[in-house]
Amino acid sequence: MTSSLLIRQLEKTVNSGGQPLTILQGIDLEIKPSDTVAIVGASGSGKSTLLGLMAGLDQPTAGEVHLLGQRIDALSEDERAAVRGQGVSFVFQNFQLLGGLTALENVMLPLEIRGQAKPRQQAQALLQEVGLAARAHHYPNQLSGGEQQRVAIARAFAGAPKILFADEPTGNLDQTTGAQIEDLLFALNEQTGTTLVLVTHDPELAARCQRQVHMTDGRLQEVL
């Protein structure tokens, strides 16, 4: 079985004030389908940069990234977008819902963009799944933080993605709500068999994953 994600000798250097600054170096990582992996580490350790590279949102300075069986590190942004369109989705710390769209429409959007059949019905089913069927026609600013994140999760699972990247999914929520979101995320993950890669500095959340990797100063270390 091919890996969902395979990274070889990944390196990311940026230009900071005229000086090259290495953010990531020598990173090797392989994630199997249906795995749940937590990337943990202190602020500024490079977790989010790594997430961006894994998801094809950014280009590495050196090394290889294979996402869903395709090597994407040498692809153009538009080509990487096409790969993302085939089964990558996201959950963000700040939810990233579109303020002008209702909850239902937010969930429908990726389905529509990917040209899937019956987006409305699918989206409705997903909202039902996250317990928000009653609030389908509310706008994000009419929803609480927890509800917004649930909509975002429904959107992330729309179209049955093969891999889901989550960036501090509970970072903006209080503990109780955060815990509910975690439950939801793992429950859906179990149901759909989606690979889950999440970045967090919450040890409890990390502990619920099958694997944990630790970032320190741009290097990766498996936590056993």
Added chain:
Amino acid sequence: MSRWAELRLALRLLWREARSGELTLIVTALLLAVVATTTIAVFSARLDAAMQYRANDVLGADMRVRSATPIPPEWQQQADALGLQHTRTLSFASVVLHDEAMNLAAIKAVDEGYPMRGRLRVTDRADDEQGTLRQQGPQSGEAWLEPRLMALLGVQLGDEVEVGRLALRIVGVLLEESDRSGNFYSFNPRLMMNWHDIAASGLTEAGSRLNYRLLLQGNDTALQQLQNSLVLEPNQQIETIQDSNQALSNALEKARQYLSLAALLAVVLASVAVAISAQSYAQRHYDISALMRTFGLAQAQITRIYTEQLLILAVLAMVAGAVLAFSLQAALIWLLQDVLPKQLPHAPWQAWLLGTSSAGITLLGFALPHLYPLARVSPLRVLRRDLTPVPLQGWVLSAVAMLALTGLLWLFTGDVVMSVGVMLGGALVLLLLLTLLTFGIGRWRQRLQQRDLPLTRRFAWQRLTRNGRQTAGQILALALTLMIMVVIANLRHDLLADWQASLPDDAPNVFAVNIQPYEKAQFEQSLDEAGWARQTLYPVYPSRLIAVNERTVEEHGISEDPAVNRDLIITSVTELPKGNRVESGRWQALQEAGQVSVEARLAQRLNIALGDTLHIRSAGQDQYVTVSSLRSIDWSSLSPNFYFIFSPDVAATLHPNYMTSFHVPSEQQAQLTQLIRSYPGVTLLDTQAIIEQIQGVLQQVTLAIELILLLVLIAAVLVLVAALLASLPGRLREGAMLRTLGAGRTLIQQAQRSELTLLALMSSGLALIGAELMMAGVYQGVLNIPYQPFGWHWLVLPLITVLLLWGIGRVLMRPVLTVSPLHVLRDNRS
């Protein structure tokens, strides 16, 4: 994703955003631009079409010869010999009476063979508004009257009216007369009578101001031959389609230019509102763009989606704008109904397209450049919100916007040089004002920084001065609009009223012209017996300026001047008339032989100096006179005023008729009617009626301009709304911070009000200064009336502006007070 699916997605997203109110501002601004341009484009096109349509019929002939003296019979014989059809008309202004009622009418007497070309629509039933086209004029003893004249006299079909010594029976209502010339007399309502009744009326005794016309029809060669063979006196003129109706079309053209300028101003302001809202729309959509990239959309697809959305918006604005514009141009035409031709043809489709194309141009020039960065948002922004795409550079944005506006102006005027000129000139002036204002605001900021101000006021001025350029732009947009509205409103309401109020109670209100030498003494006696304050009876000699210092007026390039291309009324007096002042030279020089005194401004305009020799032709006699003094005249006095005054020796060789002005108290109108009956050859002009007529026309024109200015005001308010909305996220954040620090709603509200008050005061102050300058210029430069600075405006305008801005601010900035600080701060984290 297929193109079709993309378009559907674009549509769906657009619809969802529209529903959530995201697009309201941009669409309103766009709509306003379309309404302004389409209204004016369609209105102008209809006017053009009417002019064109009229031009064909307006001569009522293929060629006309106009003369102040009867048409020589030889000309008719010549026309017969060349196989040309011909007929005669005579028009002049005279008072028409019915019992005690009287009114000045434009009389036209027509001979057999009239109408030659064009349409004469007449009805003989009071309830018939259509009438029938007639092939000949009224019979002898009969008259046709325009409905307006019938109303003014209170007469009906079958009644009799007195024209001079003659009584005519009204047998027809004149509904349309296509060759009605559009000079001043056309403001007087028409009475049409038979040529053969002229002599009996006694209205054409020597010296009357008459317009004889010979109407000719036939082939071009024969017409050309006749034209070449005619030897014309200075008071005679060939008229072709090109120069007919010049006066009216000039006046309408002016009005149309003002309307176009006002409309353009509305478009510019609306475009600025579009630009501001597009910019903040783009900023709000960076996240969405990034997100759509994570969903797998390519850059080009995102560009296409936004472009398609813009196109859809443009089409919607075009359709809705066209519908609104249809009503608005109808309103304009209704407002101007007395000034405009009665039947306006429909506008061609090109006019609609031209007007509505402003939607596309505005979007291309003002919205698209701001949306350009949207497609360039990095998808990584979903993780790092600081990754903001680099917008196009300021000069690129300005250049594109200028190009779009120039294009729009070009489309409108069809004159590329003027369009570029106006754009560059306008941009330069605006830039200068903007720079000055920005500089002023900067200085102000520095100065206030060193002062201890109350907290609310400090917040207010900090907000205003933080982005000095934007504030300057807002102030300028609002000030410009307010200024124009103040000027127009004042011109409309005060101008003529002020002037009339400034006249003494016994100022002359009737002019009498064409008083013959044999009746002069008797006429004077009649006025004195009635006890009416009167001016001297001035002898007048219709004349023409032929040459200055032996060079013809053509060689001097002044032959088209309105004082030169028609008959002048010259007098001769030895005493300096009232209201005249000698500016240079000697008045006494008129005691010497061969002298003339000239009005100073005309002299300046025609480049005439003291000591110049003028060649003037009076009643066929050539006079060579030397300019010995230049006079200034108080034109508003309502006394007879003269450009040229001859020395008595020159006048002695000429036959004068006389003119004067006098005051008739309103309760003595009956005696005036009696006077008219006694002197049928004398033409009396009721200046009161003329003033009221001009006032009426002015009212209509300014009302029409105000209607368009209303669009300008809405556009200016939109700019303000767009700017306030764009600043809302910042205000929300700031308000939330303040509230978490313990500030109450009252404090925030006070700070907002202070800010808007400052903005309103600066705009209205600037507007009033500008308006004062403009009005002073108009009063003293153009109208020669002493200028009275505004009084209560200085109180009322700032107050209204403050209240207006408070109202807008209250609605728009409510969230700053009501949304929970936690909500705001949480949304802005990360």
